[in-house]
Amino acid sequence: MVAAEQKGNPKTASKETSKATAAAEHKILGPSDLTWGDAPPGLPAGAKMAVLAGDPGKKGPFTVRLQAPDGYKVAPHMHPTAENITVISGTFHLGTGDKFDESAGHEMTAGSFAVMPAGMKHFAWTTGETVMQIHGFGPFQIVYVNPVDDPRNVPKK
Structure with a gap:
């Protein structure tokens, strides 16, 4: 943009810069700014989620916190x-494979990071209340190895 401002009309270049800046969302959020709600129905009941940036249900980058x-x-x-x-707080355990096996899990404490490539089968559990930050590229989808495990398939009472 600097080159455009030097060579072109400064007023036009300035407007283009302002439009690009407005399109990119700049946010600063403190813990009290987060809006927590129930996690999506693809996750077991009991978790809460706050969207920090983007929309996990749409194409594009997103960042969420899961409690x-x-x-x-x-x-x-x-x-x-x-x-x-x-992992922001608490202890998150992560294992890979198509069977839930706590002996195969890795303990992740606050500050730990993991990346799960697309298509990698994995499972998880927590020790103590745990907060994780998850980011990726949407739409975020969960496909269970065994459809019986999918909370969306449980008949509603």
Whole structure:
């Protein structure tokens, strides 16, 4: 843009810069600014989610926080896009494969990071209340290895 301002009409270049800046969302969020709601129905009940940036249901980058209670478990599943996880607090356990096996999990404490490539089967559970930050490229989808494990397939009472 600097080159455009030097060579072209400064007023036009300035307007283009302003439009580009307005299109890119600049946010600063403190913990009290987060709006928590129930996690999407593809996850087991009990977790809360806050969207920090983007929209995980639409094409494009997104960042969310997930708060899960002690003992929260997610059965083996995969995602069609990569999933990046940073543990903010608590202890998150992550294992790979198509069977839930706690002995095969990796303990992740606050500050730990993991990336799950698209299509990699994995499972997870928490020890203590745990907050994770997840970012990736939407739309974010969860495909369970065993459809019986999918909370969306449980009949509503």
